[in-house]
Amino acid sequence: MSCRSNASGACGLAGILLAVLVAAPWGMPKASASGASADTKEMAAESSDIQHGGAVYGTYCAVCHQMDGRGLGGTLAGDFVGDSSRLAKSDAELLEVIRDGRIGTVGAMPPWSQSLSEQEMVDVLAFVRATFQAELAD
């Protein structure tokens, strides 16, 4: 919003992520299909949880995509902010890449279906869109 200069990188993002990290401790049980029955209290799987997506992003994705979503200018990973073609794709297309990975033009995107639940992949994509796509709309 008021954060026009990208020179400093993350702008308000670091603060958001910090809040998310505090709000979503890792100890939280994964809402996976196995035996979890109905007592997964707050994790209703009907919509995306952007906050939890932010925690997932910080843990699994930021090492390559970086907290500012630029993947070191697209050298480490897909640059969500600078390469608008990335997030212009549909949710279905992007979820497929997150699930199964892809050898792309700037390196390999690892598959996540073994480490993340379907809900977590939906959440992290929602976070990526909410955080980095918003920066595109100026």
Ligand code: HEC
């Ligand atoms: C080991 C580094 C690495 C990690 C970790 C990583 N990615 Fe990626 N990601 C990449 C690379 C490299 C690409 C670009 C692939 C290409 O050129 O098409 C990419 C591309 C993407 C794309 C864009 C796909 C497209 O079609 O343009 C999305 C979305 C994405 N990653 C999401 C994630 C999410 C979510 C996570 C965390 C769960 C994650 N990535 C973790 C390396 C990584």
